[in-house]
Amino acid sequence: MLKEAFAGLSKNASMVVSVVLVTFISLTFVGVAMLLQGQINAMRDYWDDRAQVVITFCSSIDEGGNCIGEAATDEQIAAVRTKLATPPLDAYVESAEYLTSVQVLQNTKEVLGDNPVVSFLTPDLIGASVRVTLDDPAEADVVVESISGFDGVFAVDDTRKFLEPIFGMLNAASAAAIGVAVLMLVAAVLLIGTTIRLSAFSRRRELGIMRLVGASNSFIETPFVLEGVIASLIGSLLAGGALIAIVQFFVKGSLGAELGGTGLLVGVWDAVAVVPVLVGIGVLLAAISASVAIKRYLRV
Amino acid sequence: MIRFENVTKSYPGTTRPALGDVSVEIQKGEFVFLVGASGSGKSSMLRLILKEEKPTRGQIYVLGKKLSALPNRKVPYFRRSIGVVFQDFRLLPGRTVYDNVAFTLQVIGKSRGFIQEAVPDALKMVGLAGKANRMPHELSGGEQQRVAIARAVVNKPAILLADEPTGNLDPETAQGIMALLERINLGGTTIVMATHAQDVVDRMQRRVIELMTGRIVRDERQGGYVTQALPILPELGGLGAS
16 A cells, blocks of 8 residues: 555655645744743743842932932832732732842842943932732732832833743744745645545546446545655655754754853743644644545545 | 336436336346447436436435435445446556456455455356456457456446446457356346347347337336337347347
8 A cells, every 4th residue: 555655656746745845934934932921931931030129219319200300219119119018919929029229220230331431320219119029910000000109119110021022022923923824734634635636636547447346435535645644744754854943953053143142042941841732743644635525535 | 136116317508308208127137238329328227226416316226225315425335236337347457457357346345365265266267267457448349348347346336237238349259258248247237238239138038128319118027129019120130230
């Protein structure tokens, strides 16, 4: 049976090559979409673990909103810290770290290094702050809402919102990859069906005799299904190889070098894990479309 | 063995049915000729027996099975007990004589050992023992038909259907094919043969069922192509105008 399947494959080689290429490209897009989703989830997990709500108090130069051009008083700061530590807010708060303006300046200097701006900063230009770590980062709005109205509070920020544009971009890229993948998969399914029909047509004499002498449907069907499955198996293995190469050379190679440290990025092993899924999708779709295509020749 | 009960077969888009209210019974071991003009319904009867088509009305019983009750997935197994021979032989051009006959057994999953025994037997029976390795195009028409017959009977079917098996052959070669079919019939196989060959029918003197526009107009125990019982143009009987 395998022999017949390979004979069929070599008979219409050009169609088979196109089936291989189309499954190759479509499944590569499927794989890219899956890895992008994996990347997004990994980043969300990473940043959710580190997500904080940063409450910044007024400094002597802040005006407008709750600020009146002078630094927040100790009482105002204490009021906010008490609010965080008593019900109902304390249920959401895992920990709250108070940083004086001197400490904030110190942190800023560490981040900016020997940037010339640093020499102009003095503690009175910078407000003190409270960094609130939440049990559930999704509840950040509760804290933001409750604290924003307090006197002496300059701003309350959920740090995750700075990452939203990045997630938006990744999501859009992932959706685009899924869209292309679906279109290409439809093309692959139709092409496999057409190829199998062509193969069956070129062997219709044999098929006619097979039906006449009582060959069972599965006996007639199997070589054709195998033909489709082998072609798409080759395509999906190529797609798996391409995916691993993309991760190895693009993500790990250039992206990793640019961002420094690859801990956050998907790795080669993630790509390897996706390969069986691609092979599964490819083989399943090919088997289904080939057996649907051959049904016409099995009608009794 | 084969029983038609009030069988009507209409094809879509035609007004006159191909078969109209046909009832007939064929016993085990019989040799039956179906005669009649083109389009009289002979081939339709053969296709209905094979369950290649379903009757519009009526019931057909073959080998004790009610065909309308036979599910599609069981049709292949049912067909294994029926051999078929056609006017145009229908051999596989790319395979040797041996492989053409073996093909039947391969596709129904017989063992290699069984095939190696059964195929030479069948070829010997049809008189082609020495030509097992020839290709079909190297053979004469009569020889090709013998290969087709060997293929049809290699699995020892209970029924052999033949649709104008001598239609492409000269009278002498046809005579040889008929002798072969007769021998197969003597072995116990029921044979139903649709034909236009008047000389063949007349010489054999077997049961003749004549169809005209889808109806049975004659069913004679030992008849000729044209009936002897009702002497219509008796001078033509036995002249061999095929």
